[in-house]
Amino acid sequence: MEIGAGAHHLKHHLTLDRQAAVRDLCVALIDGDVPAYVPTVRGGGKMHVRMLCLGRHWNGKTYRYEPTRTDFDDRPAPPLPEPLRAMAAEIAAGTGMALDPDLCILNYYEADGRMGLHQDKDESPESIAAGVPVVSISIGDTARFLFGGTKRREPVVPIELESGDAFVFGGPARLRYHGVSRIVAGSAPPELAMTGRFNLTFRRY
Secondary structure, eight states: OEEETTEEEETTOSOHHHHHHHHHHHHHHHTSSSOOBOOBOTTSOBOBSEEEEESSEEETTTTEEESBOTTTTOOBOOOOOHHHHHHHHHHHHHTTOOOOOSEEEEEEEOTTOBEEEEOOOOSOHHHHHHTOOEEEEEEESEEEEEEOOSSTTSOOEEEEEOTTOEEEEOGGGTTOOEEEEEEETTOSOGGGOOOSEEEEEEEOO
């Protein structure tokens, strides 16, 4: 489903088997040697997700990417696993866009998780100018995703992102505002035996 030029919602793109494989990898990553944490952002506020960056770390205090987590524990960002990189490239190609990601932001949302409206604009100027897409994958509970325009005050469209859905935005949609207003607790497929939501967003720095 094309939401607008450069923006595509791929409903139920991942089979349950693929969702389970991604879930298992996410669990291993966020509780791994370099675990996920709740970032503190500029101004001192706490985000409402647990975050783990793969390939490159996004610093919530400087809004810049870096090789190590200087805003938290100075640990290096874990590498981006090849199966996830390949999956993101495949999804982008299915919408007619090309992505060879070198980083992924993995967020875990509990029932009270949310994400304010924002633009993904901290990647390199070359990546932004080229409209290289962002690929998002949802696993677990449904999220009420808000997708707006290129200016904060433009109207937003609410979209239900369910487990196995993918969302791709690039080209003219690359800098559209987006966020998550709520998580529908208990809505994950029972076969996944999980609570909360994993969201993986793949980018090219």
